[in-house]
Amino acid sequence: MCAGKQEGLAALFRAYYSEMYHYALGMLNDEASAKDAVQQLFLKLWEKHANLPSEAPPKPYLFRALRFALVDELRLRQRTKMVDLSGTASVFAWHPSVQYEPETKLRQAIQQLSATQQEIIFLRFYNQLSYSEIAEITSLQYQSVRNAAHRAIKKLRTFLKKDDFS
Amino acid sequence: MRTPADLLQEDRFIEWVTSEGKLHDDYWQQWIATDPQRVQLVAEARELVQQLNAVPRPAVDAEAAWQDLQPQLRPIPKMRRMHWWRAAAAAALLVLASWWWWPVENTYQTAYGELQRVELPDGTVVDLRANSKLWWSGDWADGGLREVHLEGEAYFDVTSADSQQGMAFHIHASPLEVRVLGTEFSLSNRKDATALALVEGKVAVQTENSPEQQLVPNQRYQWSAVEGRAQVDTFTNAQTYTAWRAGVWHFEQTPFRDIVQQLEDNYGKTVIVRDQDLLDKKLTGAAPATRLEGLVNSIAASLGVQVSLEVERIEFR
Numbered sequence: 001m002c003a004g005k006q007e008g009l010a011a012l013f014r015a016y017y018s019e020m021y022h023y024a025l026g027m028l029n030d031e032a033s034a035k036d037a038v039q040q041l042f043l044k045l046w047e048k049h050a051n052l053p054s055e056a057p058p059k060p061y062l063f064r065a066l067r068f069a070l071v072d073e074l075r076l077r078q079r080t081k082m083v084d085l086s087g088t089a090s091v092f093a094w095h096p097s098v099q100y101e102p103e104t105k106l107r108q109a110i111q112q113l114s115a116t117q118q119e120i121i122f123l124r125f126y127n128q129l130s131y132s133e134i135a136e137i138t139s140l141q142y143q144s145v146r147n148a149a150h151r152a153i154k155k156l157r158t159f160l161k162k163d164d165f166s
Numbered sequence: 167m168r169t170p171a172d173l174l175q176e177d178r179f180i181e182w183v184t185s186e187g188k189l190h191d192d193y194w195q196q197w198i199a200t201d202p203q204r205v206q207l208v209a210e211a212r213e214l215v216q217q218l219n220a221v222p223r224p225a226v227d228a229e230a231a232w233q234d235l236q237p238q239l240r241p242i243p244k245m246r247r248m249h250w251w252r253a254a255a256a257a258a259l260l261v262l263a264s265w266w267w268w269p270v271e272n273t274y275q276t277a278y279g280e281l282q283r284v285e286l287p288d289g290t291v292v293d294l295r296a297n298s299k300l301w302w303s304g305d306w307a308d309g310g311l312r313e314v315h316l317e318g319e320a321y322f323d324v325t326s327a328d329s330q331q332g333m334a335f336h337i338h339a340s341p342l343e344v345r346v347l348g349t350e351f352s353l354s355n356r357k358d359a360t361a362l363a364l365v366e367g368k369v370a371v372q373t374e375n376s377p378e379q380q381l382v383p384n385q386r387y388q389w390s391a392v393e394g395r396a397q398v399d400t401f402t403n404a405q406t407y408t409a410w411r412a413g414v415w416h417f418e419q420t421p422f423r424d425i426v427q428q429l430e431d432n433y434g435k436t437v438i439v440r441d442q443d444l445l446d447k448k449l450t451g452a453a454p455a456t457r458l459e460g461l462v463n464s465i466a467a468s469l470g471v472q473v474s475l476e477v478e479r480i481e482f483r
Contacts, residue, residue, distance in 0.1 A: 010232055013228065013231075013232050013235070014228050014229070014232060018226045021228075021231070022223050035231060039231060039235045043239070046239050047240070057301065104222075106221060107221060124180065125180075126219075126221065126223070128184065130275070131177055143436070146175045149174065150172070151171075153171035153175070154171045156214075157170065
């Protein structure tokens with residue numbers, strides 16, 4: 001019986017680990033902490049599995065739980081002065097610590113966006129979560145999420161076009 | 167003039183591109199066909215979605231991460247002696263857990279302003295209203311129960327239990343639990359208000375704090391989260407609850423306040439009403455809802471006020 005449940009957890013882990021890891025990396029900007037954050041979350045789920053919500057698709061739930069854990073981690077770092085959270089709602093960045101080959105124009109454009117915009121674009125296009133799910137995950141209003149996405153896309157297009165002529 | 171950014175804030179546009187036209191294709195084909203300028207616009211927006219979807223990420227070894235984690239999973243403590251009730255609880259827990267562990271296979275979700283017809287494996291037909299979600303998981307035959315979940319609003323035409331080896335049909339529309347006995351009805355489960363209007367047949371409805379109640383046709387069950395209680399009344403014209411399926415909004419002595427709520431629920435826009443007294447005005451009649459502009463104009467006309475429709479809001483003044 002236990003083995004069967006562990007297989008269930010393993011399936012869930014294999015299905016979402018990569019996406020969750022990249023999201024955590026964007027928030028924490030450090031590969032070891034990102035890996036640790038996702039593993040800790042699954043460990044917690046395992047220990048409290050009797051209380052898991054059975055009525056909803058797992059993906060938005062996992063991301064919401066992960067984001068709470070990441071924000072806690074960031075608060076902890078703030079107390080030890082490793083990060084300054086004041087004035088910004090998000091510190092998300094598309095993993096600047098990772099070297100990409102080749103560096104694309106689009107990625108450079110994405111780095112011009114605000115942290116919140118990067119986070120929303122990441123959740124929408126990399127994780128394929130809907131704007132209403134993103135609102136739930138980030139505790140933002142649905143309409144604010146869409147507005148932020150709109151501004152982000154506009155900015156991306158301007159940047160990409162400018163580049164064409166240079 | 168629309169821009170690609172406008173399209174990229176629509177989930178159903180992104181889903182259409184990402185699914186390579188498997189989702190929402192009728193809608194977008196029709197949308198493009200109405201204006202030749204849209205061809206170029208959609209092409210640009212589509213390319214942008216594809217580029218964003220394809221931003222590379224470094225490969226990750228999920229298997230290694232799992233192998234790290236697995237030894238840390240402590241075994242679940244064994245139960246000492248299995249009393250019958252414990253066995254039942256354990257079985258229930260197992261069902262609950264295994265259900266959750268696997269991604270839900272069947273989810274249908276409508277965008278703002280979209281209607282969708284869904285046919286369930288048992289032949290039951292569900293018309294899903296805008297901004298609504300219907301999902302179910304697993305194989306019903308295993309549990310001997312047809313079980314679905316609803317958020318938002320839908321019209322159900324449920325095949326009888328007799329035709330399905332006696333399998334009952336349950337709807338979870340938290341906080342409402344609906345037990346269906348082969349029948350047609352409209353169920354709305356939005357924010358603080360949940361309501362079921364029974365058109366034909368028989369259903370039993372229950373919430374956590376109120377006892378099960380059976381309804382007969384033309385009865386409406388309403389649960390208010392604010393007041394924390396349920397109320398049953400009768401309605402004369404079923405159209406109010408069914409006409410939206412054919413793209414018509416039907417009102418029968420409907421307070422404008424309720425219509426405002428419906429607009430917000432179905433189109434995701436903020437509705438502003440300058441004159442608060444208007445909210446208590448009651449409207450009777452039908453308005454075509456295939457285009458939002460036509461819908462708000464006819465509502466405004468019957469109220470005798472002006473309306474302006476913007477990207478994010480509707481203002482009656």
